Amino acid sequence: MTDFTSVQNKVAIVTGASDGLGKAIAKCYAENGMKVIVSDINTEKGSKVVEEIKATGGEASFFRTDVSQEEDVKAMVDFAIETYGRLDGIVNNAGISAESRPTHEYSISEFDRLTSIDLKGVFLGMKFGIEAILKSKSSSGFVVNVASLAGILGNSSMAIYTSAKHGVVGLTKSAALDYAPYNITVNAICPGTIKTSIWGNAPEEVIQQYAKLLSPNGRLGDPKEVAHLALFLASDLARYISGSAITVDAGSSAGKLTPTQWAHPEILE
Template identity: 80%
Template sequence: MTDFSSVEGKVAIVTGAADGLGKAIALCYAENGMKVIVSDINADKGLGVVQDIITGGGEAVFFKTDVSLEEDVRGLIDFAVTTYGRLDGIVNNAGISADSRPIHEYSIEEFDKITAIDLKGVFMGMKFGIEAILKSKSPGGFVINVASLAGIMGNSAMAIYTSSKHGVVGLTKSAALDYAAYNITVNAICPGTIRTSIWRDAPEEVVQQYANILSPNGRLGDPKEVAHVALFLASDLARYISGSAIPVDAGAHVGKVTPTKWSHPEILN
C-alpha cells in the first residue's frame, strides 16, 4: 500500500475548494491528516466543506477569497499563517470558464475578467504563497496549479480560457526552476473532462455522448482521480518531480481514438 504519511500535519491552502475539483482535493488532503484552509468566493458552500471535513475527523478552516483581488489573496495567506503558524503548500485551483466563441466575438471585458481569475489569480497565489512557504522553511514545500488540458493543447472557440491555462503552465515551469534550490516543488495538473457539478443535471445519455467524444476510454473522470494526483504531489514521494504539467485525461492529450475493431468492437465487429 502506498504510504502518504509524509503529508500528515502539513498546512495547505486549496482555492476554489467549495465544489468540484477543489472540494475533492480539500477532502482528500484532510482525510490524510493535512490541515486545510478551504478558500472560495462562495462562503456557504465553503463552510459546508469545512463542516464535512470536521465531521469526518479532519481539520480545516474557511477563508472567503476572490482570487482576482490582491487584498483577498494577501489576506488568505496571512490568515493561513496566523491560524497554523506556517504554510507548507498551496493548490491554486480557483478558476472560471468562458462561453465558446471565436476571438473576434469576445469583448475586452471578458478577456480581463477571465484572465484576472484564471491567470492573475494563480500568479498572486503563487507569489504570496511561496513567500509564506519560504518564511516557514517548510522541508517539503509545494505549489500545485490546477490548469487544464487546455493548458497543453489548443481548443477551438476557447482562446481566452486556453491562453490563460497555457499561462498557468508557463508560470509553473518558470517557478519550478526559481525555487528548486529551496526544496519547493511546483507542478501543474491538467485535467481533461471531469464529472463535476456542472454535469449534475445532465441526462445520463448526454453525459455518455460527451464522454464518447472527449475521453478515449469512454467515461468522464472522477474528481477523486484528480485529488489523488494532488495528494501524491504534496507528499515526499514526489520530491523529485517539479515543473511538470501532468494530464489527468485518460490519454486525450495524445490524440484522437480512430474507431477500429479493437477500440470500438461494439460498433465495428
C-alpha cells in the first residue's frame, strides 16, 4: 500500500506544537487520522491549534510542557496514556535558537539554557516516550527528532545551537540501534531554512537575503514541507528507515554553491 492510511489511529505526541514546524506536523498528523497530543510551553497558542484540528474533524488534546523539565515531560507522556490508552510515536520538535556570536562570547547560562531545551528536552522526550511506546506494545513505534542542518554541519557564530543539534543526531543514531529489535524507528529531520517564528522579528528583506544565501532554490521552506516527511516517518511505508538524519533543505547541504554560466540559457525561455 503506498498511501498514508497506516497512520490512522496512531497516537503521537508533538512537542513545540503551538507554532511553526510542530504546529504543521500536529495538523498534518491529525488530518491523516492520527490522535495527537499537542504539547508546548505556550498554552494559549497550543489550545488554538487543538481547536483548529477539532474544527476540521481531527482528534487532538493540549498538554502544557516545558521540555527541559523532567516532571513536565513525564506528566505529558502519562497524559497521553490516560487520554488515548497508548502511545505509538513522539516528535521531539520543541527548540529555541541562540543569538549569533563567536564561541567565546556565549555565556555559560546561555549554553545551559539552550542545551536544556534543544538537547536535554529531546533526551527526556525519548526517555519517557520510548518507555511508553514499549509498554504500549506498538507494532510500528516511531521517534522523530527535529534536529537541523546544524546537526550535521558546523556553523560559524552558532556553536551552542550546533552542539545541541549534533547531540540530537547522536541520540537518534544510538537509540535507533537500541530499539530496532523492538519495532521502534528513530530518525532525525534536519530542516534548512524554513519560514517560522524562530526567525523572530527579522525584517522580511533580511529573511529573503538569507533565503537567497542559504537555499539553492532561492526560497525559504514551508513548514508543511517538513511535516510531510514527519508523516512519512510515522507511516508504515518507512519501517525500514531508522537512524537517519534526513535533510529538508532544497539541497543546501549537498555541497558548495558556485556561480554557473549556462552555455544555452535560452532553454528556459
